[in-house]
Amino acid sequence: GAGVSQSPSNKVTEKGKDVELRCDPISGHTALYWYRQSLGQGLEFLIYFQGNSAPDKSGLPSDRFSAERTGGSVSTLTIQRTQQEDSAVYLCASSLNMLETQYFGPGTRLLVL
Amino acid sequence: RKEVEQDPGPFNVPEGATVAFNCTYSNSASQSFFWYRQDCRKEPKLLMSVYSSGNEDGRFTAQLNRASQYISLLIRDSKLSDSATYLCVVNKGYSTLTFGKGTMLLVSP
Numbered sequence A: 001g002a003g004v005s006q007s008p009s010n011k012v013t014e015k016g017k018d019v020e021l022r023c024d025p026i027s028g029h030t031a032l033y034w035y036r037q038s039l040g041q042g043l044e045f046l047i048y049f050q051g052n053s054a055p056d057k058s059g060l061p062s063d064r065f066s067a068e069r070t071g072g073s074v075s076t077l078t079i080q081r082t083q084q085e086d087s088a089v090y091l092c093a094s095s096l097n098m099l100e101t102q103y104f105g106p107g108t109r110l111l112v113l
Numbered sequence B: 001r002k003e004v005e006q007d008p009g010p011f012n013v014p015e016g017a018t019v020a021f022n023c024t025y026s027n028s029a030s031q032s033f034f035w036y037r038q039d040c041r042k043e044p045k046l047l048m049s050v051y052s053s054g055n056e057d058g059r060f061t062a063q064l065n066r067a068s069q070y071i072s073l074l075i076r077d078s079k080l081s082d083s084a085t086y087l088c089v090v091n092k093g094y095s096t097l098t099f100g101k102g103t104m105l106l107v108s109p
Helices: none
Strands: A005-007 A010-013 A019-024 A031-037 A044-050 A065-069 A075-079 A088-095 A108-112 B004-006 B011-014 B019-025 B033-038 B045-049 B055-057 B060-065 B070-075 B084-091 B097-099 B103-108
Touching: A005 A088, A010 A019, A019 A088, A019 A108, A031 A075, A044 A065, A044 A075, A075 A088, B004 B084, B011 B019, B019 B084, B019 B103, B033 B060, B033 B070, B045 B055, B045 B060, B070 B084
Parallel strands: A010 A108, B011 B103
Antiparallel strands: A005 A019, A019 A075, A031 A044, A031 A088, A065 A075, A088 A108, B004 B019, B019 B070, B033 B045, B033 B084, B055 B060, B060 B070, B084 B097, B084 B103
16 A cells, blocks of 8 residues: 655755745544654654644754644644754655554755755 | 663674574553664665564564563564664553654665
8 A cells, every 4th residue: 555655855945945845644644744854864853743632842853843633633834934953864654553663754955045 | 771672783794694683671561662774865664573482484583581681683684674773662561652763674686
C-alpha cells in the first residue's frame, strides 16, 4: 500500500517568508509525528498528534512553528518568518498508535536563503 | 544523562566482519525499543524491534539489557550494503519515541 508522502520534496525560500509543509500519513494510522534533521545531526522531535487528543507540541523550537492535522489525516507544518537556521530536512512519520513502529516519509528539504 | 545515547562512530569495518553497537537510555520505565537504519540523504527505516528476550533477523541480532539500560545491535558477516547510520529508538514512558543521534557504519571492500 501507499506509504507516507510529503510535499514539496524541496523548498527554497527567502528569509522572512512563511512556508507550509504537507504530510499524508498511511491510511488508518492514528499517530503522526513531525521531526527535523539538520545536516549530519540526529532527529529532533517537533510535534505529535494522536487521534483526537491535543497534540504534543513540546518539541516546537519557537512560536513561529505550528502544525495542524485536519480530519485526523493530512497534516501541515507551518513555519512563519523563516530564518536561516530553519534550513533542514523536515520528516513526517505515522504509526498505528503511539508505541508502534513509525514509518517515515521521504522528507521535505527546506533551504532558507 | 541524555535520554538516548549512542557512539556516533564512524565504525570502519571490512566486509565479512562482525560489528556491534550499543545504545544507552535514561528512562527505566521505557518499554518499546527499536533499531532504525538511515541511509545518506534518505528517511529512517525500521530495521528491527528489540524484545526483552532478544531477537534475531538473519545477520542481525538485537538484545535488551534492562538492568543496565542499554540495547545492542550485532551485525554478522558485514556487507557493503550495511553501510548506513543506525538509530537507536526508545519510548519515553507512555509518550512518544526518542531517537538517538545514530551510529555510522562504513563497510569497506
